[in-house]
Amino acid sequence: MRENPRAVSVQADGVRVPIAADRLVELARNVLRALKVPRAMFSVTFVSSRASATLNRRHLGHRGPTDVITFALGADPAGTVIADIYISPDVARLQATEFGVGVREEIARLVVHGVLHACGWEHPEGEERMTSPMWRRQEQLLHRFWITPSRTA
Secondary structure (H helix, E strand, O other): OOOOOEEEEEEEOOOOOOOOHHHHHHHHHHHHHHOOOOOEEEEEEEOOHHHHHHHHHHHHOOOOOOOEEEEEEEEOOOOOEEEEEEEOHHHHHHHHHHHOOOHHHHHHHHHHHHHHHHOOOOOOOHHHHHHOHHHHHHHHHHHHHHHOOOOOO
């Protein structure tokens, strides 16, 4: 059996995630394929609000927990894109309520968002973020692979 060139691992670091890990692996791989990333090695780790706040303070200098933090680690000599993505399901639950969407949809959105950041996409801060090219691409990919998934994708 041939190994998948888009390696994605999903783990929960002591937190409850209401989506099976294999569904999130499939989502991340579909996004990588759509972005034409031939080789990748990604980890997606779900962490507590406390762990998210620690990462946010230590690496971004911001206070409090955040929804998603992506560490894009570049590419190895073979061109494999490497990244670590950390997501707080607690923050995702709060945002889902705020935006009037289901928590599973919001978690899927954060996975897509993290993958886009790992692949070099950026967005402005503040209100402009939700009208940026990255946000539009995120929503397009989310609808394509999560909200209205194609069986041939």
